[in-house]
Amino acid sequence: MQQLFWSALFLDDAGVSLVADEMSREPRLARPNGPADETVNSSLPEEFFALQDELAKNAQALVRVVSARHDAEAIGEAYGRLATTCVRCHERFLYGTSVTPNDHALENEGDEEVR
Numbered sequence: 279m280q281q282l283f284w285s286a287l288f289l290d291d292a293g294v295s296l297v298a299d300e301m302s303r304e305p306r307l308a309r310p311n312g313p314a315d316e317t318v319n320s321s322l323p324e325e326f327f328a329l330q331d332e333l334a335k336n337a338q339a340l341v342r343v344v345s346a347r348h349d350a351e352a353i354g355e356a357y358g359r360l361a362t363t364c365v366r367c368h369e370r371f372l373y374g375t376s377v378t379p380n381d382h383a384l385e386n387e388g389d390e391e392v393r
């Protein structure tokens with residue numbers, strides 16, 4: 279992410295493309311194979327997989343933007359969308375408190391004491 283940031287900052291479109299392309303190809307955890315799936319992945323809520331997909335999609339979008347005509351505005355926006363996905367997923371899953379089976383609800387959101 280740092281490399282991506284510095285590449286974007288100093289107008290190195292090829293560098294941005296390289297890093298974003300790598301990000302979009304990172305191995306992802308597979309969605310469980312139906313309700314009978316007993317892999318550890320089946321304990322993750324759908325939202326996690328959706329955020330993984332969103333990350334890859336936003337990384338691909340950034341590659342497309344830097345592969346076109348150089349456009350600072352578009353690069354900044356695409357970079358921002360990618361970073362937003364990182365933050366959203368961390369907000370939800372980084373500290374592990376939300377990763378429990380079928381925990382799709384955000385019922386504790388905003389309740390500092392529970393977090």
Ligand code: HEC
Pocket residue numbers: 279301326327329330333360361363364365367368371372
């Ligand atoms: C699909 C959800 C998800 C997305 C999207 C995501 N992360 Fe994470 N990230 C996690 C989780 C969960 C952990 C904690 C993993 C662990 O503890 O092993 C983590 C851990 C990390 C860590 C290590 C932090 C630590 O304290 O050890 C870094 C650095 C990190 N992510 C960077 C990023 C960046 C940069 C992006 C966006 C380009 C990103 N992540 C996108 C879920 C995500």
